[in-house]
Every structure is written in C-alpha cells, then in structure tokens.
Amino acid sequence: VSGFLSLLGDHTIQNVVAGATLLGLISGVLGSFAVLRQQSLLGDTLSHAALPGVCIGFLLAGSRELASIMAGALVTAVLAALVMLVLTRFSRLKTDASLGISLSVFFAVGVVLLTYVQGTDNASQGGLDSFLFGQAAAILRSDLWIMGGITACALLVVATFWKEFKLVTFDPTFAATVGFPVAVLELVLTVMIALAVVVGLQMVGVVLMAAMVIAPAVAARQWTTRLEHMVVLAAVFGVVSGVIGAVFSATGRGLSTGPLIVLAASAIALVSILLAPERGVLWEAVKRWRDQRELGTNQVLTTLHGLAAHHKDPLYPAEQGMIDTYHGLATRRALARLQQRGLVRRVGHMPVEGPHWELTAEGRDRARQVLDDLRPDAA
Amino acid sequence: MLDSLFANTPLMVMATGALVGTAATLVGVFLVLRKNSMLTDAISHSIVFGIVVVWLLTHQQSGPLQIVGAALTGVLTVFLTELLASTRKVKNDAAIGLVFPVLFSVGVLLINLYARDVHIDQHTVLLGEIGFVWLNTLAIAGYDVPQALVWMGVVTLVNGAFVLLFFKELKLATFDPALAKALGFAPTALFYALLLLTSTTAVAAFDAVGAVLFIAFVIVPPAAAYLLTDRLSTMLVLGILISGASSVLGYQAAVLMDVSIGGMMAVMTGVFLTAAFLFGPRYGIVAQYWRHLNQRYVDESRALAVHLLNDEQKGRAGEGGALSTLSEHLQWGDRKLQRVVQRSLRLGYVLRDGLRLHLTTKGRRVAVELLEPWRRTEA
Secondary structure: OHHHHHHHHOHHHHHHHHHHHHHHHHHHHHHHHHHHOOOHHHHHHHHHOHHHHHHHHHHHHOOOOHHHHHHHHHHHHHHHHHHHHHHHHHOOOOHHHHHHHHHHHHHHHHHHHHHHHHHOOOHHHHHHHHHHHOOHHHOOHHHHHHHHHHHHHHHHHHHHOHHHHHHHHHOHHHHHHOOOOHHHHHHHHHHHHHHHHHHHOOOOOOOOHHHHHHHHHHHHHHHOOOHHHHHHHHHHHHHHHHHHHHHHHHHOOOOOHHHHHHHHHHHHHHHHHHHOOOOOHHHHHHHHHHHHHHHHHHHHHHHHHHHHHHOOOOOOOEEHHHHHHHHOOOHHHHHHHHHHOOOEEEEOOOOOOOOEEEEOHHHHHHHHHHHHHHOOOOO | OHHHHHHOHHHHHHHHHHHHHHHHHHHHHHHHHOOOHHHHHHHHHHHHHHHHHHHHHHOOOOOHHHHHHHHHHHHHHHHHHHHHHHOOOOOHHHHHHHHHHHHHHHHHHHHHHHOOOOOOOHHHHHHOOHHHHHHOEEEEOOEEEEHHHHHHHHHHHHHHHHHHHOHHHHHHHHHOHHHHHHOOOOHHHHHHHHHHHHHHHHHHHHHHHHHHHHHHHHHHHHHHHHOOOOOHHHHHHHHHHHHHHHHHHHHHHHHHHOOOHHHHHHHHHHHHHHHHHHHOOOOOHHHHHHHHHHHHHHHHHHHHHHHHHHHHHOOOOOOOOEHHHHHHHHOOOHHHHHHHHHHHHHHOOEEEEOOEEEEOHHHHHHHHHHHOOHHHHHO
16 A cells, blocks of 8 residues: 555656546547447547647647647547548448548558658657557646646536537437537537547557547446436546556556556446446346246246146146146246245145145236236236 | 569569558458448457467467468457447447457557567557568578568468459348348358458558558558449459559659658558549549539520420410520529520520520420420320
8 A cells, every 4th residue: 555655646657647537537528429429430530540640740849749749639630530521421432431541541641740750850759659559657747737628628518518419419310400500519529539539649549549439438338328427437437447557557567558548448348348237248147047037937837827727626736747747847946936935835646646736826816917917918 | 583573672562562452452342342341440450469469479470370360360359349249238330449459459568568679569560661571581482582472462362362253242242141141142151251351461461561551451442443433343453453553652652752651552542542532433523513513504404495485385485585585584694694595505405596596396305304204205
C-alpha cells in the first residue's frame, strides 16, 4: 500500500492518472452514442485518420506542441468522416467500403507525412512515433489543461443537447418529423467522436483509439437499458480502464500505454457480456437451464394427471418405471422436486415393489393450471 | 540477364508492390462486394498477434510456417467476431471493433516485452519497409531473388488459382448467397476460404507494407474498379491494373519526395479512387451531373413541344407558337426561352417560321408520348 501511495505522490503518475481519467470520461460518454447508433467502426476510421493531422500539426508548429497537433488531428479526422459520408452518399459504394477507404488512405497520407517529417532532421520529431501507440509517461501538465478543456466542452455539449442527441440516436426518423435538425446533430456527434480521438492521442495513440470508443460503451450497455445510466457507467468503465492501463504502463518496463488501456477496457467488456445480470451470457444460460428443468418437471406432473384421468382415479398410483418410460431417467429428480413442493406423494402399491407416485390435491390443481396455460386460447 | 533484373532494386520494389496489390485485389473484390470490407481492417490488425507468436515460437521471420500460422489468427478474428455477434449482446460492427484491438494489443505488448530491437518493431508493424525488400534474398535456380517477391508471387498465384477455379461459385455466393446455399454450394465455407486467403496475403505482405497500409491495397483498388464497371471479371482486371499503376507511380513519387514507399503506393490507390469517383464513365460525379443537366435540357424541349401541341389542339393556332407569347405562357425568361428554342430546333422538335414555331412530326410524337403515353403502344 505504501508503494502505491508513493506512486500517487509521483508527478508523472499524477499526470498520467489525470489524463487517463479525462480520456475515459470523454470516450465513454461519446462512445455510448457511437455504439448505439451502430457507428462503432467510424471511431476506428476517425482515429486512424488523425495521423496525418498529427504530422501536419507538428509541421506547422515546428515542435511537438500538443495544442497544434490536436488541432491538426481534429481537422483530418473530421475531414475523413466527411470523405466517408460523401463517398457513401454520392457513389454506389456502401458504408463499409467508404469507412475502409477513408481509414486506409488517410492513414497512408499520415505514413507519408511521418516519413517526410523524419527526413527533415528536426530534433524533436522523435516523439511523433508515440502517437501511434500512445505514451502516457510523456504527458505534461500543460497537455492536461488542453485535454481537460476539450473534455469539459464535449460533456457540456452533451448535457445541453441531451434530449436532442437521445432522440436522434434512437429514432432519427421521428426526430426529423418533429423538426430537429438531424443532419446537424449527427454531424455534431461525429465531430465529438473526433474530439474523443484527439484527447486519446497522447494516451492510447491513433491505432487503438477505436477500442476506447467501443469497449466501455459495449460494457455499459450490458448492465442497463437506460441511456442515462449507460453514459455514466461507460464513463466509469472508461476511467477505470484508463487508469489501470496508464499506471501499468508508466511503472512497467516501457510497455506501450495504448495496448494496456485497451486490454483493460476489453476485459471489462468481456466480463460484462458474460456476467451482467439479466442480459449476460452466463445469466441467460442459467435461465435457460432453469426453464428447461421447470418444463421437465411440469411434463411429469401433467403425465401423472393424465394417467389419473385415464384411470378415472384421482389417486392413481403411477409406478416409477412407467413414468421413466415416458420421460427417461431424469424423472427421479423431477419427482423429488415435485414431492418437495407437496404436489406428489410417494406411496407403496402391490403387487409391484418399488416406489409409486400419486398426485396430491395441490398437485391436481397445479397440473390443471399448467394444462390450462398451454391451451392456445388461454388469455 | 536475369541477374541484373533481380539486382534492379527499383524494379524489385515496384514488382513487390504490384504483387501485393494484385493478390489483395483478387480477394478484395469479393470482400467489397459482400460488404465485408471492414473485416480486412480486423484481419490485418490482428495478424500482428499471429506473426509475433509464431516468431516467438520458431524464430522464423518468413516462410510457409510463418505465413500459415499467422494467417490462422486472421480467421480466428473473424470467427471470434461472429461468435460475439451471435450472442446478440453486441452488434456486428461493435464486435469487429472489440475483437481485433485485443489481439493487436497483445501482439504489440509481446513485441514490447520480447522482441525489442529485432526484426519486428512497432514501426514495421504499421508501416512496413518495402524499400528494403532486396535485403533478404532466396537463392532460386542460381539467382538471388528477394524473399518478399517470392512469397508474394506464390500467394498471388494461389489467390489467382482460387478465383479462377471457383469463379462461378464465388460469383453466385457473392451476389446471391441464398441461391448458392439452395443449390448446394457452401457459401460459408467459400467465405472462410476467402478470409483465409486474405489473412495469408496480409501476412505475406506484412514485411512490405505493414498491417494498416495493407487495408488500402485490399479495399481501395476494388472499390475504384467497382465505380467503373458492372462486370465482375472487368472489375477484377481493372482492380489489378489500378494496383499495378499505383505501385509504379507510388514508387516514383516516394523516391522523388524521399518518403515512405508503401505509404505513397497506398496514397496512389486513393488518387485512383478519387479519379474514378469524379470521372467514372457511368457512376462518376461528372458523368452523373452531365446526365442530369442533359436530362433537364431535354425536358425543357419536351415541355415546349407539349405547350405547342396544346396550342394546336385548342385551336389557338392563330396566336399559338408566337415567340412573343411563349415567354409569358411558359414563364421562362428570354434567355432561357432562346436557349430552349435553339436546342429544340437542333433536336428537330420544332421548325421556325419567322416569329412563330411549328411542331415537326417528331416534336408532335414526343409531346403525344408525354401527354398520352398509352398511344405509344398503339402506334
């Protein structure tokens, strides 16, 4: 614990944790909208397309100054989104191809510019590589102010236009019908994803930023069906994974920050998909198993009822083996459950040795109810 | 003579680029048509994991084992993506965006940990070093042939053979998977074979162009070709030609500006796409605009013909057709009227008689066709 506390006293670590918190906040909140609008891969395209902007910002500023690099990244990311929209709207290319074209060509331009910058013998160009995979330790106090400013602005916009964004996300057609400027709102949401990418440049890098947009939002989606809760949860997940990854990277053996943060976020997403109550895969599997068991139990109950009706004897003792021939050996457990609930009674009956079963009064009522529920005209 | 050929570095680099482009286009055409372009993004990122793992296990940098082993990672990615999407907790696009960053992150971290300062570094992973293909050579029949060229050649041949052999099946499975299944072909198996080849190509091309630039070679030339033609076979040929041209031009431009060769080749594919988008004969923006404009002009002339026919039928021939009244009746400005009349004269819809216009037989037929379309079948 004391080791951890001393870590918190470290300036670099403080910066890194603050940066990761900001990144987690903005990418979780804005990622929620992207994932719900089925634009997860747009984040991927935007983040790759930030690379040429990073280089242009560097070339214009002449140094590794984060503000101009961020501005450049924002411009090219938004430009890539526009190219993607234009290709989809004005040509016969589908969304997937437009996304891929935008992503790869913009990234290629970035690679060309990166090699150009490296050829210019600028002493400070060495740091540009770190924008590929992120390098949390290189973060400065002044960078944090910029990242914080962007995050605050983005959160303010989301809070102000909450109702509008919500409607556009879930029912754009209705939003257009009642007179919301849907195209503008969608553009604003896209630009804000670009803002999230820009905030993540330093921490995660351009290549893996997409995962930070997607993973926390997907994780949050598993735990709730309300947008309000989802956005908050996604922000929390984003912050947690950001801090975990960043601290590991800053203390570890020169591990890239981006992959570590992404792995943390993905782990949270995986756990959520498996374990989230109601929706989780395991939860559903347990529910399915229970339903199956209940169905089997009801089958045995109604079989007993049918046998009793057939023999015109409400207390007809059915022999264990006979029930087995109907439903297999699993009946023993089903009968034990029924007995526990007081629906059947175990009786002896000669001449055959071994257990026989008869319905109790409650069992008869229950069997009738089950059969009634099965009728097609049951309300 | 062959010796000097293989020692010709520029030629070898361009040839390698062209082979990467050809092999990628052969599979890319079908991925673009199936709207699965973004799977390339997932595959090319996650093979990094496969390459690093195989390298750690065997310390082989290239060769069949490396290619096949790492290629399986690509197929694994697609399998995991579909598995995740099949739980229906996550949409398909988000599933893609969840799976590949994980594999990619693990790959990058493994490089960080175990493979520093050796063959694969983070940089190569993304950018490739096609300019150095001549560094590693294989002795074949007494000639030193660049390794990358050999493996890319083999992969291109395999892809080509696959497309030629299964052309009919691929065509059917791409355009009508339901029919393909009903007829007893196995579209799913074919699809996975295609993805395996895509992964194989990605691994073979990895040294030359890296993980991200590969996406450009798979998606962009087929997409450009798609904007130029409606025939599958033509699309394949055009795509290959575009990749070849991109390699040659990209190399020249890169040498001229002293920047990344692979990056410049990918940028060139983007240039070709832009050209196809703007100037494509049928789907290009210019052609569309031209058709649109032309249609408007023809429509104006047809409107004039209808107006003249109306005048004739209403027995207003006395005043009808007078140029002086047309402007008022049609509510067209003088300049527009002049333009329309001139065009209509050229089209042979009307004849000019002093200051009056008369419909020709052709003009009357056009007007009647518009007003009473059912007559056309009678005539």
